[in-house]
Amino acid sequence: MDDARGSSEHDVLDRVSDPEDTDALVIAGTTLSSRLIMGTGGMASPESLRQALEASGTSLATVAVRRIDPTMRHSLIDILDELSISVLPNTAGCYTAAEALLTARLAREAFETNWVKLEVIADDQTLLPDSLELLSAAEALVADGFTVLPYCSDDPTVARRLAQAGCAAVMPLGSPIGSGQGILNPHNIALIAAESPVPVILDAGIGTASDAARALELGCSAVLVASAVTRARHPGRMAMAMRHAVEAGRLAYRAGRIPRRDQAEASSAFDGLVTT
């Protein structure tokens, strides 16, 4: 027997996992090394963003498309490049399919990627997706050769329609963007994950690490985290917590949780019990 105290975490993992089984996340034929996708908005400084991205272990991060700011000294693209993190442009701030299409096409030209996190929001109070504009934009972008990852409501029917439209993944919200309320309708998220033919990425609403773990436990393939990290008191620490949470949640999902029971069930045998 190995001395357990001398075993690293990875030695233990080797014993419980099949080395042939990499459990990789594949989206549109591309393998992602992490199930944590990071947003980049809301960070106090480029340096703390860099630290958080590094601590998160992510391989994919979102950026917004905005009019150029000639005074900007730090290029976000350069930071992502240095960390070997792929760019996932978003269409944040778009209210119509037409706006989202132009933004996605600008992003494709600027960042030389066909991938787009498609956001079409209904209003600036709730930031909830406009499902009808979203579906229309998704269909147009798929037809134009984009790999479309739509931010959508937690409605299983909307998710199904988006997958049928040719989206490479679906990104249902846990709760409103930036709200930190976690997953308000776990039943719907589990339903979406159970029936989706494409990866399900929980997007929006994650407040802390347990929310991210729960998304994976419910069957989501990945999570996107932005505000929960960038607005945390210590973004680097929260990024690392999210990294571990996503790994733990995925392991737990694959391990198969025990069913919930109404009554206790002893785990110690009663045979041989010392009685008086």
Next chain:
Amino acid sequence: MAGAEGTGQSVLTVNGQPWNGPVPITAADLVASVCPSPRGIAVACDREVIPRSLWATTVFHPGQVIEVVSAAAGG
């Protein structure tokens, strides 16, 4: 909107502002004058994206509406 008061038709608009530089101007020259580097930049004219390969030969004229964009932090 400064450019919209009577002279809107005769002004080249760049990122919502009247363009004070020379006109006509190529997309390449416009990018060079507003961006430190052309990397990670895209340009649209009247809501149509101008591919990078056409920047040198695409000329912008007064009355057109130009957007020059890059990456910004975002969720």
